[in-house]
Amino acid sequence: MSRKLRAAVAQLGPIHLADSREAVVERLCALLREAHGAGAKFVVFPELALTTFFPRWWMTDQAKIDAYFESEMPNAATRPLFDLAKEYGIGFNLGYAELTQEKGEIRRYNTSILVDPAGHIVGRYRKIHLPGHSEHLPQAPFQHLEKRYFNVGNEGFKVWRMQDAVMGMCICNDRRWPETYRVMGLQGVEIISLGYNTPIENIHHREPEHLRMFHHLLSLQAGAYQNAAWVLAAAKCGAEDGFAMIGGSAIVAPTGEIAAQALSEEDELITTTLDLELGEYLRRTVFAFEKHRRTEHYGLITSRTGAKTEV
Numbered sequence: 156m157s158r159k160l161r162a163a164v165a166q167l168g169p170i171h172l173a174d175s176r177e178a179v180v181e182r183l184c185a186l187l188r189e190a191h192g193a194g195a196k197f198v199v200f201p202e203l204a205l206t207t208f209f210p211r212w213w214m215t216d217q218a219k220i221d222a223y224f225e226s227e228m229p230n231a232a233t234r235p236l237f238d239l240a241k242e243y244g245i246g247f248n249l250g251y252a253e254l255t256q257e258k259g260e261i262r263r264y265n266t267s268i269l270v271d272p273a274g275h276i277v278g279r280y281r282k283i284h285l286p287g288h289s290e291h292l293p294q295a296p297f298q299h300l301e302k303r304y305f306n307v308g309n310e311g312f313k314v315w316r317m318q319d320a321v322m323g324m325c326i327c328n329d330r331r332w333p334e335t336y337r338v339m340g341l342q343g344v345e346i347i348s349l350g351y352n353t354p355i356e357n358i359h360h361r362e363p364e365h366l367r368m369f370h371h372l373l374s375l376q377a378g379a380y381q382n383a384a385w386v387l388a389a390a391k392c393g394a395e396d397g398f399a400m401i402g403g404s405a406i407v408a409p410t411g412e413i414a415a416q417a418l419s420e421e422d423e424l425i426t427t428t429l430d431l432e433l434g435e436y437l438r439r440t441v442f443a444f445e446k447h448r449r450t451e452h453y454g455l456i457t458s459r460t461g462a463k464t465e466v
């Protein structure tokens with residue numbers, strides 16, 4: 156009996172500094188209504204979906220920085236989204252900046268949550284691969300200060316059973332690292348959902364712009380195929396206060412094929428009916444991990460952080 160889940164990726168166009176959370180949540184609800192109309196029962200929203208991509212701005216006033224964070228979830232601003240999803244019986248992934256206390260210390264994470272169709276938060280992921288830099292780069296056209304504004308995620312790459320599927324999450328830069336997918340693949344993940352904010356310009360090295368989209372899709376397709384999982388990726392894109400980010404939201408099948416891809420850099424919904432058995436033959440043959448992996452030769456992957464040439 157094949158399990159199927161009708162899923163949607165809800166791409167967001169720009170969120171400008173002047174845009175309120177309430178206005179953004181109205182856009183998220185509009186995308187949710189469209190998803191409902193398309194018969195979707197699971198929707199993926201982008202990374203940091205409630206605000207502009209604030210790590211592009213150099214800030215030193217902690218109160219100003221913390222204004223981009225949520226100290227509870229759901230909260231007054233996001234309650235309409237949770238209520239609408241529950242009314243429709245739709246599960247979703249939502250990315251936001253999480254401010255919390257742990258052992259008496261304030262912690263700030265780039266977080267995404269899995270919310271089930273009954274409106275319960277069943278899973279949480281805190282971004283592990285934080286790209287960019289932590290000091291001000293005054294010569295750069297914009298900053299990328301995730302290493303400054305967020306703590307490294309402390310809960311690993313987990314999976315949760317939701318809507319009759321094994322679901323995992325990652326966020327943006329995580330999708331560029333094969334370890335991300337493999338740790339979830341080794342837990343039998345069937346659907347990996349993620350959001351991203353990817354600037355079109357590389358501030359560290361002059362690079363042809365088309366490579367941003369190429370590397371984005373390459374990472375998703377490789378991760379999906381090599382772990383026989385569906386990968387659903389939602390962009391926040393377009394020019395936020397003039398700073399351009401790529402679109403390219405996509406639904407990638409366990410075969411590595413692109414099942415659906417966004418065409419715009421605006422709010423846009425793409426949908427696919429996920430056949431959760433599609434990856435089964437891959438997990439039984441070419442990626443039967445238990446038959447083919449040789450972990451005795453993989454030690455450097457966890458024992459060595461940076462590359463070292465000893466010849």
Ligand code: ING
Binds near residue numbers: 287
């Ligand atoms: N953004 C970018 C991403 O990984 C980046 C940063 C782009 C890093 C391109 C390296 C190359 O898509 C976030 N938010 O991680």
